[in-house]
Amino acid sequence: MYTSFENMPSNSRIWIYQADREFTKSEQEQIIDELKSFLENWTAHQQTLKASGKIEYNRFIIIAVDETINLASGCSIDKQVHFIQNLENKLQIKLLDRSLIAFKVNDQIFTVQLPKISEAVKSGQITTDTWVFNNTITTLETLKTNWLQIASETWLQRYFQKELV
Known part of the structure; x- marks a missing residue:
């Protein structure tokens, strides 16, 4: 229904x-x-x-x-x-590709393939303050409160730690 x-x-x-x-x-x-x-x-x-x-x-x-x-x-x-x-x-569109990570910068959405994340961090395309979509969430409440997350507070933080070394 x-x-x-x-x-x-x-x-x-x-x-x-x-x-x-x-x-x-x-x-x-x-x-x-x-x-x-x-x-x-x-x-x-x-x-x-x-x-x-x-x-x-x-x-x-x-x-x-x-x-x-x-x-x-x-x-x-x-x-x-x-x-x-x-x-x-x-x-003719991909909807099930979990290796494609979505980001939001200045109200624009862009995606990066998982193997290219490190390169995107090095080039400055993705920064610690970039918003990333967490598409693994499972409840409507979490969608409202935690779908968009700051990259440095997600699994992506390890890429920024590499940049600091």
């Missing part, structure tokens, strides 16, 4: 899918339409899931489920991943 994102409780479980580029306006409309349709019919063990989804920063698809009603099962999560894979194929 689809519901508005604003009506989801703060303890809702979330998944964040990051695109390798910004969505176009028409892609955003298509994603929202297909997302609503998928979530309207999303079930776990034949039980309806209360769920929602939205796009943030023209680059992230966020799916939330209220697990106080019904838990998302392994099979339902597999259905979600399959839905995302179908979007990838339709839109």
